[in-house]
Amino acid sequence: MKRLFAFAIVLAACNKPSADDCRKALTNMQHLLGTENLSKSAGDQEGEVRRCKGGSSKEAVQCAIAAQSIEDLKKCEFYKSTDKSDDKPADKPAGSGSGS
Secondary structure (H helix, E strand, O other): OHHHHHHHHHHHHHOOOOHHHHHHHHHHHHHHHOOOOOOOOHHHHHHHHHHHHHHOOHHHHHHHHHOOOHHHHHOOOOOOOOOOOOOOHHHOOOOOOOOO
């Protein structure tokens, strides 16, 4: 049983991107979004690399590296839009200041 568990962990790790590929994907994403000149510390970039390695597949990272436009990037599982403009007020939970 321990061997099966170890094998499952190895298989799960096989689809994880390398740190170098994550850096390439992040650099390309910043270029496409026009944010490559924004000042970020090396620590911020490495945090993003760790997040990429832990939460992205090799395929998604390769897609982001190859993207030539924002539309291409949006097709990748690597790119997650944070645009909340489509949310309807009724869909949002009431906060502490809701008056209800």
